[in-house]
Structure formats: structure tokens, C-alpha cells
Amino acid sequence: MASSSWQNATTEIHAGYSPTGEHRPMTVPIYNTAAYQFPDYATAARLFSLKEPGFTYSRTGNPTVAVLEERAAALEGGIGAIATATGQAAVALSLLALLQGPNHLVASNKLYGGTVDLLTDTFADFGITVTFVDPEDPANWAAAITEKTRGFLLESVSNPLATLVDLRVITDLAHAAGIPVVVDNTLATPAACRPIEFGADIVVHSATKALSGHGSVLGGLIIDAGTFDFTDAARWPQIAGPKARYGGDLLLGRYGAKAYLMLARSKFLHDLGPTLSAASASSILTGIETLSLRVAKAQANVLELVKALGGHPAVARVHHPSVPTHQDHELAKEYFPNGTGCVFSFDLVDAAAVPQLVDSLKLFALAANIGDARSLIVHPAAMxxxxxxxxxxAAAGIAPGTLRLSVGLEDAGDLVDDLITGLDGLGRNNTSETVANAPRTSINA
Ligand SMILES: Cc1ncc(COP(=O)(O)O)c(C=O)c1O
Incomplete structure (x- = not known):
């Protein structure tokens, strides 16, 4: 069940499910099963040949997960979605379905650190080359295109500095060059921005974050707008060319606008196996029910914190596009009328004070996550x-004294008190080790 006339607050609660069956459960049942019994041999053969839709084995599809996929697609305005075990898997699969062997990706140089690891290390092992560009000047994207370019990747709101891009200009120039644009919409969420409306072809999410909102599961989503033209078989042999794996058929011929999603599911999700469990899908669905409300509350808290931090002498800069002098202030007004989400950063005047501030906070927990109901802080350069x-x-704008906040749903006054008390105390009773000695070894999130 979904209606294109619904506002997101309605879609968050109803898309993809209506109570059915003998008991008509109000919430989506958790189908805790690895496999499905086929009514007969002929049905099994048809489903395995992928000529008829249906569940064969939960690595590539499950009824609970399917509700989440339908809901996510409806929220982002796409034609379909694939859920994955993590956001990292969503980013990887979405790109692997576009990039083959010696192909090339142009990527923003302002990306989540785990994505940078994927692109610079693992993709290099696969023979995929990546050019990183400062995403804020569209000319940089155009200049980086080569004969082999098969994708652009950017974050609608970047992690950790909450910088923005002129998405419409970048997607227009990508499409003129026959290149699809993948947008990681994790920080914004569809409650703040729907990149497909500005030309994005594929939207990815770490559903671990604000989509869930409770910090208790990991998950990822790939949503396809279904509008990119993959018909040139020389450029897109994996979609528009005959494939032995599909009995010599073209995915485009069999699945039309859903060919890209079919490739991502039936090849990459199937072969690599980063599947979301039904229990995690259920947990994410519960989180999504309150997405719009949570995003609005977090945004109100963010604005209070930005105001308080901006006036503090220990703070060198607040990286938030609501600040009138911020380079993306006008873009924020155009693309993000409801705010840019719960994440932003600020720089301390004295980077050596980072450990003391972090250790003094009572409400902001030192934890490598974002989008949780609880407020969190990390030191990006060390974490x-x-x-x-x-x-x-330096290219990502991350200084030694940059601290990232993920603003939760607590009382705004309590959050401001916590941070300002910590900042006021800097320089007093400083027994923490200095930033120069802080570890740079922890593995992500
Ligand atoms: C913007 C962004 N994309 C992707 C990821 C990866 O998601 P996950 O941790 O669910 O694998 C993260 C994680 O922090 C992120 O912030």
C-alpha cells in the first residue's frame, strides 16, 4: 500500500503494508525464515529463473524486508529499493552495479570516512579508479569526467561538516555526459531532502542512522529513481548486453526500468551476501514511523546549539549552513527548507583541548554513530x-580541532548547558592527553 499523493509523514507509517491474513497484525510481521516452501516443482523452477517475482531464499528477498524496501522507495520517490545489511554495503553494491573492471568514478572529497576507505583501497584492488573533487564547484565534476566514467558519488549533506552541493546543476551535467549520479542521503533523510526530485538517479542510505533513530541495528538501502537511460550496450554491457547468467537475455529487456535494481539484487546481493535480517528490517520500519517528527525536533535542537556555540570564545568556527556567513547558506534555503538533519561540526580554537572537552561532557556521548535519539560526539580526525x-x-575541511555532533532528541536547554559548561571549563583541570597523543586507530562508524 502506498500512494504518491501522500506526504512523507503518512508514507512513513503506511507505505508497503496493510494488515492482512487471519489475524490482521497492525505492525509488519517478522518473517523469521531462511527459505520458502514452493507449492510445486514448476513454480520453484520459474522463481529461480527470475522470470517470475517471488521469494526463493532470504539472502535475496524476504517479506518483512520487502516492506521496508517499498517504504523506502516511496519515501524517496523511487521505483524500487534493495535493503542491505549495512549502509556500507548499500554504497558498495550501488556502485559495483555501475562500475566494472577498469571503469572510473568521480566522487566528492567530502564523504564519510568508511566510504573513502572503500573507494581508495578496496575499489583500487578491483581496478576501479576514483577521482575525488571538491563537490561544491560543479566545474570540478565536469573536468574530472573521462571516457571510462560510469558514476558520480556525493553526499547530499556531507559527513562530518554538513556541506551542501548544487544538486540540480551537478545531475544535469552528469546526465549530459551519460553518467548516473548516486547520492548518499543518510544525513539529510527524505524528511529533509528527496534527491530524486533534483535529478539523482540512485539514492543510498545508512539506515543505521536517522531512518532508524534508535541506534540499535545496522542496515542500508539502495533506491532507484528508475529514470537513468542504460540502453547503450557499449557503456552498460552488464545491463543492456546479453549475459550468460540470465540465459543470454538482457536485463534491460527482461526488467525494463528495474534492470539496475535486478542486477544489484540478483548478482551483487546474491553473490556477495550482505543481506538485511527480517528482525533488523522490522526495527528500521518502527524507526521510520517517527522520522519526520524526530527530524523536526533534532533540527530545532541543532539551531539552538549552533546559536550557543557561535558566540563562544573557545569555538573558532561552526560548520552549519544555517549560519548566514556559511558558503552554503543559499543552497540550504533552496534545497533544505526543513533543515539539513541532525549532524554538524564545530572547530575548537585550541585543538589540544579536544580530549578535555569530550571527557567533560555528560549528555553528548563519545560514540561513533549519528542519527540516534541520544546526542553523540566524535573527533573525526582520530575516529x-x-x-x-x-x-x-584538509580537502574534506576536517581540522585537528573539528568535533562532530549528532544532535539527539533531548531538551535543547540541557544540551546547550552540557556543551557550554564543557567549553567554559577548558583550560581548567586539564589532565587529559593532548590531541597530538590521541589514538588514530579506531575503526569507524
Ligand atoms: C554518510 C554515511 N554513509 C554510509 C555510512 C555507512 O553506514 P553503516 O555504518 O550503516 O555501514 C555511514 C556511517 O557512518 C555514513 O555516515
Whole structure:
């Protein structure tokens, strides 16, 4: 069940499910099964040949997970979606379905650190080349295109600095060059921005974050707008060319606009296996029911914190596009009328004070996650982005004194008190180790 006339607050609660069966359960049942019994041999053969839709084995599809997929597609305005075990898997699969062997990706240089690891290390092992560009100037994207370019990747709101891009301009120039644009919409969520409306072809999410909102499961989503033209078989042999795996058929011929999703599911999800469990899908669905409400509350808290931090002498800069002097202030007004989500960063005047501030906080927990109901803080240079070299950190705008906040749903006054008390105390009773000695080894999130 879904209606294109619904506003997101309705879609969050109803899309993809209506009570059915003998008991008509109000919430989506958890189909805790690995496999499905076929009524007869002929049905099994048809389903396995992928010529008829249906569940064969839960690695590639499950009824609970399917509700989440339908709901996510409805929220983002896509034609379908694939859920994955993590956001990292969603980013990887979405790109692997576009990039083959020696192909090339143009990526923003302002990305979550785990995505940078994937692109610079694992993709390099696969023979995929990546050019990182400063995403804020569309000319950089155009200049980086080569004969082999098969994708653009960017974050609608970047992690950790909450920078923005002129999405419509970038998608227009990508399409003119026959290139699809993948947008990681994790920080914004569809409650704040729907990138497909601005030309994005594929939207990915870490559903671990604000979509869930409770920090208790990991998950990812790939949503396809279904509008990109994959018909050129020389450029897209995996979609528009004959494949032995599909009995010599073309995915495009068999599945039309859903060919890309079919490739991602029947090849990459099937072969690599990063499948979301039904229990996790249920947990994410419960979270999504309150998405719009939570995003609005977090945004109100963010604005209070931005105001309080901006006036503090220990703070060198607040990286938030609501600040009138921020380079993306106008883009924020155009693309994000409801705010940019719960994540932003600020720089301390004295980077050596990072450990003391972090250790003094009572409400902001030192935890490598975002989008939780609880407020969280990380030191990107030592934690989430610790494998970026100095040049990459500088390009991403991450300074030694940059701290990222994920603003939760607590009372705004209590959050402001916590941070301002910590900042006021800097320089007093400083027994923590200095930033220079802080570890740079922790593995992500
Ligand atoms: C923007 C963004 N994309 C992707 C990921 C990866 O998601 P996950 O941790 O669910 O694998 C993260 C994780 O922090 C993220 O912030």
C-alpha cells in the first residue's frame, strides 16, 4: 500500500503494508525464515529463473524486508529499493552495479570516512579508479569526467561538516555526459531532502542512522529513481548486453526500468551476501514511523546549539549552513527548507583541548554513530575519518580541532548547558592527553 499523493509523514507509517491474513497484525510481521516452501516443482523452477517475482531464499528477498524496501522507495520517490545489511554495503553494491573492471568514478572529497576507505583501497584492488573533487564547484565534476566514467558519488549533506552541493546543476551535467549520479542521503533523510526530485538517479542510505533513530541495528538501502537511460550496450554491457547468467537475455529487456535494481539484487546481493535480517528490517520500519517528527525536533535542537556555540570564545568556527556567513547558506534555503538533519561540526580554537572537552561532557556521548535519539560526539580526525591522510583531511575541511555532533532528541536547554559548561571549563583541570597523543586507530562508524 502506498500512494504518491501522500506526504512523507503518512508514507512513513503506511507505505508497503496493510494488515492482512487471519489475524490482521497492525505492525509488519517478522518473517523469521531462511527459505520458502514452493507449492510445486514448476513454480520453484520459474522463481529461480527470475522470470517470475517471488521469494526463493532470504539472502535475496524476504517479506518483512520487502516492506521496508517499498517504504523506502516511496519515501524517496523511487521505483524500487534493495535493503542491505549495512549502509556500507548499500554504497558498495550501488556502485559495483555501475562500475566494472577498469571503469572510473568521480566522487566528492567530502564523504564519510568508511566510504573513502572503500573507494581508495578496496575499489583500487578491483581496478576501479576514483577521482575525488571538491563537490561544491560543479566545474570540478565536469573536468574530472573521462571516457571510462560510469558514476558520480556525493553526499547530499556531507559527513562530518554538513556541506551542501548544487544538486540540480551537478545531475544535469552528469546526465549530459551519460553518467548516473548516486547520492548518499543518510544525513539529510527524505524528511529533509528527496534527491530524486533534483535529478539523482540512485539514492543510498545508512539506515543505521536517522531512518532508524534508535541506534540499535545496522542496515542500508539502495533506491532507484528508475529514470537513468542504460540502453547503450557499449557503456552498460552488464545491463543492456546479453549475459550468460540470465540465459543470454538482457536485463534491460527482461526488467525494463528495474534492470539496475535486478542486477544489484540478483548478482551483487546474491553473490556477495550482505543481506538485511527480517528482525533488523522490522526495527528500521518502527524507526521510520517517527522520522519526520524526530527530524523536526533534532533540527530545532541543532539551531539552538549552533546559536550557543557561535558566540563562544573557545569555538573558532561552526560548520552549519544555517549560519548566514556559511558558503552554503543559499543552497540550504533552496534545497533544505526543513533543515539539513541532525549532524554538524564545530572547530575548537585550541585543538589540544579536544580530549578535555569530550571527557567533560555528560549528555553528548563519545560514540561513533549519528542519527540516534541520544546526542553523540566524535573527533573525526582520530575516529571516523582516521584513515584519511593529512591532505585528504584538509580537502574534506576536517581540522585537528573539528568535533562532530549528532544532535539527539533531548531538551535543547540541557544540551546547550552540557556543551557550554564543557567549553567554559577548558583550560581548567586539564589532565587529559593532548590531541597530538590521541589514538588514530579506531575503526569507524
Ligand atoms: C554518510 C554515511 N554513509 C554510509 C555510512 C555507512 O553506514 P553503516 O555504518 O550503516 O555501514 C555511514 C556511517 O557512518 C555514513 O555516515
Amino acid at each position: 571516523t575519518h582516521c584513515r584519511l591522510n593529512d591532505e585528504q583531511l
